[in-house]
Amino acid sequence: MALQQLTGAPRSRAQLAEKLAAKDVPAEVAVEVLDRFEEVGLVDDKTFAEGWVHSRSSGRGRRALAQELRMKGVDDETAAEALEVVDDASQIEAAQAMVQRKVGAMRGLERAVRERRLFAMLARRGFPSDVVVRVVREEIQGEA
Structure with missing residues (x-):
């Protein structure tokens, strides 16, 4: 189920956790799956945030991009790092x-x-x- 979510578009860990919870996947199973996905590089919030900023920065200011990342479940520190390219x-x-x-x-x-x-x-x-x-x-x- 989580892999299927990743085939359409990159997702943050929080987005995948939300999808798994919506499908009634037990929390401990979801954490285990997401931890493994991070280990093998399928889920990486830093890469997700950088890609998001790169693809959306031509039509958005830093404040809007930061808010969008927050809504996607990216923590503030990771978002701030990704937003450094928007000068x-x-x-x-x-x-x-x-x-x-x-x-x-x-x-x-x-x-x-x-x-x-x-x-x-x-x-x-x-x-x-x-x-x-x-x-x-x-x-x-x-x-x-």
């Missing part, structure tokens, strides 16, 4: 790309409305406020 420059690039894709559809709106919508979009995606303000203001001023 300010990469967040700025990702935010700029998102704003540039969205701003074209907003050309007819007032400046304040465009700013508010872009601020909200980036904030929902977990970008830090200093990045949000900088990127939106640069884009809006670049249009004028």
Whole structure:
């Protein structure tokens, strides 16, 4: 059952434990299976977190990625290590790309409305406020 879960996509140990519990697998059996999976390298939260951050960092800020990892059952220390690759420059690039894709559809709106919508979009995606303000203001001023 646990192997089947791993064939579709990588999973954290907590996700697999949750699936096993949902199928009424006794806790001691689940722990034994998951321990063995870790020993042979089938389950590795560090690798899972790094892959998650790599695949999702182009559309999310550090805060959103950290929250997603927490929801996947990755501990804070492991998540922090995986998030080290997301620096300010990469967040700025990702935010700029998102704003540039969205701003074209907003050309007819007032400046304040465009700013508010872009601020909200980036904030929902977990970008830090200093990045949000900088990127939106640069884009809006670049249009004028």
